[in-house]
Amino acid sequence: MGKGGSLNESVAKKILLSYAYVSIWIFLSFTVIVYNKYILDKKMYNWPFPISLTMIHMSFCSALAFALIRVFKLVEPVSMSRDLYISSVVPIGALYSLSLWFSNSAYIYLSVSFIQMLKALMPVAVYSIGVVFKKETFKGNAMINMLSISFGVAVAAYGEARFDSWGVGLQLSAVGFEATRLVLIQILLTSKGITLNPITSLYYVAPCCLVFLFVPWIFVEFPVLKETSSFHFDYAIFGTNSLCAFALNLAVFLLVGKTSALTMNVAGVVKDWLLIAFSWRVIKDTVTPLNLIGYGLAFLGVTYYNYLKYQALTAKEAQKKALPADEESGKLLEDTGKKTDSEA
Template sequence: MMAKATAHSGGVLKKIILSYTYLAIWIVLSATVIVYNKYILDKKLYNWPFPISLTMIHMAFCSSLAFLIVRILKLVELFTLSRKVYLTCVLPIGALYSLSLWLSNSAYIYLSVSFIQMLKALMPVAVYTIGILLKKDSFKKSTMCNMLAISVGVAIAAYGESKFDAYGVTLQLLAVVVEATRLVMIQILLSSRGIKLNPIATLYYVAPSCLIFLSMPWVFVEYPVLRESYMRGVGLNVDFTIFGTNCLCAFALNLAVFLVVGKTSALTMNIGGVVKDWLLIAFSWSVIKDSVTPLNLIGYGLAFLGVAYYNHQKLQMLKAKETAEKKSAQQNDEEEGVVLLTEKRTEG
């Protein structure tokens, strides 16, 4: 018995260690991609102020690599989608994803890494509000009060921002709204049909559509600027090593998301995201030398408490759901046992 208990505890410990390892890998990769994108797009650093072009490069790279893994190497078994599902589900999600990436990457040109992470604290607010509007979630006064507390905290952080840029803030807030809409649409369009795509399959289906959608604004917004620079003989600062490693980090991040969600849960990733935001704020202040004011920290601290409480509520709801499912299964087993016992007595 003791040997079995020791083996069981050892298995649980191993599972916990692996879960935290996957989470740490995701945090490092996510932070790396954010800082890397900021470095490339910032006019004072690498000076490549073309967010649509950068996102298109990412999508082209991810599409090619996903095609190689799925079709050539056949390392991943693909979930076949019908044309109707692709047109009605995948394409709208791809359009929202491309717009979200475009807006969020554009914000890095105007805002600091630390302040962008503070604004991203509004994601639960946007997801909950859009969920109510699309009738995917129900209105609760306690939850709405929590959402208001998060919003007030972010507003205080924005008020204390020393390098506030209205255009940059607008871009990031729009990115939050679009990304929240995409997350809710995934639940409505895919999850409701029992369709679950791993990151490779997601890239295989979604990345090419993102590339097409991004090419539309690129033709009108960035292509004329790039063409004019070429005609004037102004060389573009293109370092294939930097862009190549940046694309590899973006692709690896998608795999890390699969590991974290697959081996733990989406809620664990949300909690890890809060840790990542604090680490990025500290990194932005200490290494990149972004200015972080006391009012920034007070506001984000309030928002952080709201997000932490929101995650706590979600965790309690999941535990209650699991408990209810176990009780239901136990009751079914007991009812089946009573039926079998009755049948045996009748036969006897």
Template structure:
């Protein structure tokens, strides 16, 4: 096989690996969402303690990450000073704690399908917070797109058969905190050249997330759990497999973004949302109304257009880099040739 054939094989392999990363992330994300819903829903497993569940996840992830970094030395820790940790990682851990707490709490009050529809507001929140923190520039076309997504989600909410205002408030709060976390990662870590791999991310972020969650847990859930200690039997199989899924999902997120891009994850997220809506309607028997689908369809088109715009912007940026790289390469070649000519002249003299 010639050089072109070998290149084609490499491209095909890269595409297949990308699809595999996407499939793994969709499967794990799907599994964690449905599993959390099963545990927290009062009509199913009936353990409505979202802070406790999130803390169990964080403790499990922290333990495995600590073992990988400090015990087995599978991964080298990042070179983070105490000041950088306190000023950059701890705020991200706090935002992550709030996001997980509120999003898990929403499963007690809302259906899986409606929660996925509300999550379509994530690009709106990320863009709006990016503007407020001066990370993104205001563009009227992009803001119009954000408005279309918001209108679509509002229509979906209007058509929701089991609408719960408190549940919507919790999920919207989770979206805001998660969007803020994503923007802060760019500002506090990426801009400083700090890149954490999946294990080190959990090693640094999960413990701070656990500590922040312990404050509301002591006030809100601990008194209730103490009352139910005699009646509740901790199922190690249920919670153990749930924690393993959560840990694997955290790894899959970083793997997907690291091996593909954040844009690929956004597109895969849309596919996952449709699958969850279909699963929620067909298996869990949640009510999905035509107005729900019309509203989410409009929001979906807005998100798809937003992802397309981001993709075009990335292509344009890459196209600008290529001529610059080619010019630098040509300049280096000319310098090398001139140096060679100079040395030849010196030897002739």
């Protein structure tokens, strides 16, 4: 009885911790998105400089990651040669900088709710790019699922009250760059046995992002900022915003490390619905019935995608558990054979 009670307590504790990790990630992701929208939107804080904002984030994250690894030595750096850094980290850093730049730029032109609807295309982009790089196998049912998600997003876009083609182009480009980055992480790092946690990831990738962002910043935003003499750097706003972005990276590692990437995908759907509701009720963005119908269709497609991922994960785990049992059976047969030989 006591054993069963302690087992139930252990399961309950794991469930509660999982909910806590999910809640922390949703809260921080929600906060960063709304905070970025607040800073960049011309009707709110009115500081429409997405490259500068991204560079502030990367500078803050680089400095903090450097301090945690080199000064306080709380995290061990990864052994990485110069050639590996150039061939693996630099391309990932370039894609990450473009993804962040374009996604932050989209907040100037589109509502928070519509951006979340467009982000539903992420599984489509990851699967399609995975097929191109031969990390995913082309399957007819999977492609039908991808088309259903795309159709749902198209319906949502058709019903968007504040449709802006430039903003949509920016967000779709951000989705494409992010999907390519995720696939390249598997090819360039994971396949070589290199795993980066959020601290080491920012330590290696954030400075690279800064270099890539500096080039367009010089030509696009620096001349405008130079002429804006009335601007004064608000340490409270940009400091807390950067801290939230850094904390979000830690929350991603905590959520995926303690639960799974699948849990984060499911939690992401919940977060998207919350953001759509917040955008409609608090920010007063227009959300049309056609928006909701389209996103509802995309949501069903994403849910089915997550279900397929869950099935594949379950099958993989079952296969792993079956292997030791097969090995034990083999050993047992081998021992029995030896015993029979000795008895003969």
